[in-house]
Amino acid sequence: MCAAKIDKPIPYYLQLYREIKQRIYDRTYRAGDRINESQLSKEMGISRSPIREAMRLLEKDGLLVADEKLGFVVYSLTVNDVEHIYELRIALEVLAVELAVQHASEQELVVVSDILDEVDRLIRDKADDERIIDWNQKFHQEIAQCSHNPYLARQLSTIEALIFYCRVMNFEGSGRATHIQDEHRQIFKALKERDAQTASAMMEKHLKHDLEHLYEVLTS
Structure with missing residues (x-):
């Protein structure tokens, strides 16, 4: 039965x-x-x-x-809050992409590629920022999963809501979706080529660019 x-x-x-x-x-x-x-x-x-x-x-x-x-x-995010969030993100996500270079399966890389293709489609279709932001978050989450370190992914998930809040603010200004997507493509290219040094450098550069833009948003 x-x-x-x-x-x-x-x-x-x-x-x-x-x-x-x-x-x-x-x-x-x-x-x-x-x-x-x-x-x-x-x-x-x-x-x-x-x-x-x-x-x-x-x-x-x-x-x-x-x-x-x-x-x-x-809650009103301060510059100090954003600095602390991004200090943690840089430490964890640079490590995540280094580990992903070593451990990600070909099927997992296809998933990351599909996420980027979907973002391209959303940008072409002039979709709402929030939909693009949601897929951008999936890109970073998938790389964390590709690290095959569940503790790392779990640590990032504890501040997921605040990270998304920062992403929303980070979209203020013209051309942000395209700029962020270009940097995501650079990270993925290095990941796919199994180039840990370049992948980690691109991830750190990307997150620092986001942080610089958030400084401008919060102090303008």
């Missing part, structure tokens, strides 16, 4: 977690904005309990902070 498969509905707090996170990323909720529990409760037609649970998850991600007077507010 086969066991019946039951499709479980997505819990309210997870739906709210995704919705609030999306609103932060698309700047509906901006840095310093208070998240109004009462307003969300009325808008969504649910109690405040799952809203609070969602906001606690977002606080854990680093996207919200608890204020004694205001409740939960959208």
Whole structure:
């Protein structure tokens, strides 16, 4: 006798977690904005309990902070925060691509290539920035997986939400999608050629370019 498969509905707090996170990323909720529990409760037609649970998850991600007077507010990234995030990214992702050169299978390289092809298509089709950003994140995540070091990939995943937040800001300005894609192509070329020295140098250069652009965005 086969066991019946039951499709479980997505819990309210997870739906709210995704919705609030999306609103932060698309700047509906901006840095310093208070998240109004009462307003969300009325808008969504649910109690405040799952809203609070969602906001606690977002606080854990680093996207919200608890204020004694205001409740939960959208976190304002500082230059120091971005520096710390990118120090960690450079350390881990340069190592990731070096390991990927050694360990990535040909099939895994095909996956990375397909991701880049999809980004090319999205850029040609003038897709929304957010869709391109999502695929850019997949490029970096896949390289981390290609390292075959689960602890490295897991460490990066702990700041994934903040990395994505930085990516959104990093897209401010003209020609950013094409510039970032060109650098991703350079990284992949070295990875495919199994050139660890060039791959690691290209990854470090790419992340430092992103950091420089974020300085401009945050200080303008």
